[in-house]
Amino acid sequence: MKCQDVRKKISAYMDGESGAAMSHRIRQHLSDCAECRKILQDFQETESFIRKLPIYSISPEFTQRVMTELRFDKGTKPAFAPNLLNRILNFFESFFNLLESPKASASIEEFADFPPCSLCKIYFKIL
Amino acid sequence: MTDSDLDLIKAVQAESFLSKTGQQAFEVLVKRYQQPLFNFIYRYVGERSAAEDLAQEVFLRVWQAAPRFEARGKVSTWIFKIAYNLSMNEIKRRRRYQDFYKGFCDNMRAESLFPEQRGSRELEQDIMRALAQIPENQRAALLLRVNEDFSYNEISEILNVSPAAVESLIFRARTKLRELRIEN
Ligand SMILES: [Zn+2]
Numbered sequence: 001m002k003c004q005d006v007r008k009k010i011s012a013y014m015d016g017e018s019g020a021a022m023s024h025r026i027r028q029h030l031s032d033c034a035e036c037r038k039i040l041q042d043f044q045e046t047e048s049f050i051r052k053l054p055i056y057s058i059s060p061e062f063t064q065r066v067m068t069e070l071r072f073d074k075g076t077k078p079a080f081a082p083n084l085l086n087r088i089l090n091f092f093e094s095f096f097n098l099l100e101s102p103k104a105s106a107s108i109e110e111f112a113d114f115p116p117c118s119l120c121k122i123y124f125k126i127l
Numbered sequence: 128m129t130d131s132d133l134d135l136i137k138a139v140q141a142e143s144f145l146s147k148t149g150q151q152a153f154e155v156l157v158k159r160y161q162q163p164l165f166n167f168i169y170r171y172v173g174e175r176s177a178a179e180d181l182a183q184e185v186f187l188r189v190w191q192a193a194p195r196f197e198a199r200g201k202v203s204t205w206i207f208k209i210a211y212n213l214s215m216n217e218i219k220r221r222r223r224y225q226d227f228y229k230g231f232c233d234n235m236r237a238e239s240l241f242p243e244q245r246g247s248r249e250l251e252q253d254i255m256r257a258l259a260q261i262p263e264n265q266r267a268a269l270l271l272r273v274n275e276d277f278s279y280n281e282i283s284e285i286l287n288v289s290p291a292a293v294e295s296l297i298f299r300a301r302t303k304l305r306e307l308r309i310e311n
Contacts, residue, residue, distance in 0.1 A: 008298065012298070015272060017279045042309075046301055046308060047273060050258070050273050051274070053170065056175065056178075062182070063158055065183060066183055066187070067157070069183065
């Protein structure tokens with residue numbers, strides 16, 4: 001095996017991801033080639049460098065915050081309801097959403113073509 | 128006996144969103160993954176306060192998507208995939224709006240948030256600085272491999288690329304880190 005080919009595979013070899021046959025050939029090459037051995041060693045050093053990062057602790061109240069959020073936020077319940085009660089609840093929810101939606105979608109752009117001071121027309125349009 | 132990840136997801140799927148049992152199962156899952164997720168996101172995004180918010184968002188998405196989870200893949204890969212996508216969006220958003228004063232904010236936060244770890248801070252900053260210098264997708268692949276011990280196949284699912292692409296990402300990340308070390 002050429003050094004060039006070995007070096008391309010050294011990273012995967014380190015991770016045990018180069019396959020049995022390839023790993024065998026790489027091992028053979030490494031036993032004869034100091035330069036490639038040095039590269040493997042460098043890679044291993046960068047690895048232990050990254051592993052030196054401390055383990056960061058998440059806030060102690062994190063779990064409770066997540067659980068509270070998903071209990072009380074209407075938008076975060078599972079997207080499909082596996083039982084009958086949920087299906088009924090979902091039905092009513094989408095029904096009421098439907099009723100509410102026109103009001104929510106009345107944006108200021110809709111009134112852009114009204115002349116200034118035509119508040120009455122705007123008022124009637126909202127109604 | 129502890130429940131497997133899949134048992135927990137199945138319990139969430141089987142119960143209504145109002146039920147205690149489903150929520151309890153989910154809470155076990157949160158406790159199991161909050162720490163590794165938080166660490167992955169923090170190291171990937173590079174900012175602690177954002178990492179906690181993102182981790183919370185990940186669990187809400189997992190909760191919402193749980194009914195649609197199919198047992199073909201592993202739960203852990205699925206959760207990290209959600210985390211990766213959210214974090215990647217956050218990085219893109221920041222790049223658009225915040226790059227200008229990001230360095231400044233990072234320093235401020237670093238000073239105020241870790242008073243307990245001043246001793247090891249220099250090394251930690253060196254590592255984070257080195258990580259910040261490799262492209263995001265390479266950084267994600269490397270962190271998932273080195274810190275979370277995922278296989279190349281699993282990482283390919285999380286990043287939504289081929290296993291060969293994962294091999295190349297990790298290889299390039301290591302090559303870059305090696306260069307940085309030689310330079311210094
Ligand atoms: Zn060689």
